[in-house]
Structures are given as structure tokens and as C-alpha cells.
Amino acid sequence: MTLGSSGIKERLNIVITGVGGQGNVTAGIIMGEAARLAGLNAVMSEIHGLAQRGGVVSVDFRIGDVYGPIIPDGQVDLVLGFELLESYRALSRARPGTTMITSTERIVPSSVNVGDAKYPDLAALRERALSRGIRIYEVDAPSIALAIGSKLSSNMIMVGAAYGAGFLPVRIDHIKDAIRLHFRESLWDVNFRAVEAGAQEIRRLASTM
Template sequence: MTMQNNQKRMRVYFTGVGGQGTLTATTLLARTALEAGLEVVAGEVHGMAQRGGVVESVMLLGGWRSPKLDLGEADVMLGFEPLETLRGLPYLKKGGAVFSSSDPMPPVSVSLGKAEYPAMNRIKASVCEVAGVCHFIPCRELGIQAGSVQSGNTVLLSAVCASGVLPFGVDALEEAIKKFLPAKLQEVNLKALELGKTALKG
């Protein structure tokens, strides 16, 4: 890693649904960046309660003072649920990178029949109109394949690390998993990491 890449300023936006572990994933990626020698600021985005269970957080790399993100500023978006990826699109910088789960977790309004879940091809088309890099990955499905649906988050983190858009790679994420996750969770998350790398290539 060159010093120039190491000092690159970058904003990463995370969005998902309550209970998915979005904040845990944010913390793991922030710790990965810290271990890679980067300056990191991370935190929740305010206002999630008013948005009906949506969980949003940010990670800023390269010397920011506070975890603040305005519309159109995110270089990278990680969407742990496809509809929330679509809803979070205004935060993405034109030509930014999007890595999203393609496995829907319909909100309560859809479950109650008060709203319709948009077709996946429409979600993908809308996202790829804005994003310069656009990947949709079956994270829940691959998490289950690894041994735990929650490890689907690691699938997504692995894919973004493997893509080269961040100033650190999958090796750094692997080391962070081994260092920061409880021993009983490491094996399944390391399997998910491998599945994430493979999914990106596919």
C-alpha cells in the first residue's frame, strides 16, 4: 500500500434494516481500517428512528473530524438490503461505488400490504444509473451457505475489500476478523469472507 493511497480521504455510507447487524459491520470495517494504519471516524447517522427501522451509519477515512455525511457525498455505499440501497442512493456521489445485498427483507409496510416492494431489476437499474461501480450480491443466501445468516454482512464487506475501491484489501479484513470477533464466530465469518471474494469475481 502506498502512502498516497493510505492517506486518501473517503466517505463510506452503510444502510440496512434494524436487526441485520449493520452497525456491527460498520465497526468491523472501521477496525479493519484502523489496523491498516488509516485515520478513521465512524458513527450512526441521526434520524433513523423516524425512517421506520432503517439503520444508517458512516465511516470516513483520511482525517475527518466528525462522522458527518451530506447528500451526494458518499464515495462508497454498502447496502445490506436492496430497497434501503435504493432509498440511500441520494447520499452517493455521482459515479461512486455501490455494493448491495440482492436479498430483500421487506419492511413492515410491505408485509402489511400497505406498500409494494419494487422489482429487483428496477432497483438495480436505478442504482446503476448513478453508480460508476455497481455490484449486487446474494448476501443472506451466501451467509446461510457459510453457516450463519448474519455472516452475510461479512460477504458484503469482503466483496468491497476485494474490489480495490478501499485503501486496504481482504487480507486486512481477514486479520480483523481473527483479532476482533469472538472465537466461536471466526470460522463462519472466514467462510463468508471467501464466498464474498468469489461472488465479486462472479
């Protein structure tokens, strides 16, 4: 049984979150195009903070029997996080049973760097989430991206993780075709490998839990 196979029937609700510059919106576009190629209905919306300054960027992505692009609070099936702290913040919209697949990347807010705020206790946030029945998987996307030869491919690693966990009801060929449509040819191979690596890593993590 895949991670995403229970409780998902007529619709699938995914929140993609991170900070500006991590490729969150691009990930949503690839996922949406892959869903379209698979013959599925998909809608998405983007919420930008101060993206150019490293602010939060959140994408609501929905597949199936849905029309409005905004996911109601408490109906999130998957939080796909590109930055660790923003992943935990997005759990305010989650329910017991929601899955969080997050990159381990940390981008410290400028307010922390200048001493105006303290970085939250991530261990405490994790324990609080687990006590709510949230399933948590941490993917070391930056290290995997460097290993395959492109530090900019972390977003496709996370798309691969969502696919490998069963939260994208498409074939991997649909994702690769979406990549072909969105990226120039010189970037196809590294992004294909990123998707495959992300899928492999989430399956490995699931096998240990």
C-alpha cells in the first residue's frame, strides 16, 4: 500500500509550501501538467508573500472532483514542503491523518539573523504534529540534488517524493512529459533523475517506519 492510498477517493488536496526561489510554483505547474496529461482535472492557486525577499510562497493544488482552487482548512491530504519551518507552519491547515513530506532544507528568516526573533524549536513542532496524528517524512533534498549534479533540482526531487508516496495518481511518464513541456532540453535529464531519486527516497523512508 502506498503512503497516499488511504482516505483519498474523489479528490486530492495538496499544499506546496516554501520560500521564494525554491521552485514551489514550478513544482505545482509540473504536477498540474502531469495530471492533465493523465486525463485528470487539476486546479491550483498561488499565494505569494515577499517572494523576492525570501518570503513564504504557498500553492494550493487539487486533483479530481474539485472546482475551486483553495483547499478548505482541515481538508489537506498532503503538505509538500520545500523548507522545514514553512512545512510545520502549513500544518495549521491539516487534519489528523494528513501526511507531511518535507525537505530538510532550512532558510533562516532575516528577522532571526538580525536578532529580532528566535528560530522556533523544530523538535517541539515535530512532537506537536505527531501528537495530532500527522505523518512526517523528511527528505534530504539538497544532498540528493547535489549528488545527481544540480542543486536547483530539489523541487523535482520533492515532486518525485509526492509521486513515490502515491499522492500523484499519474504515471512517471506523465511527469517526464510535463518536464519536457516546461524545461529546455538541456535540463530534461537532470530533472528526470531528480524525480526518480525523490520517488526512491520516499519509498526508502516509508520502508523504515
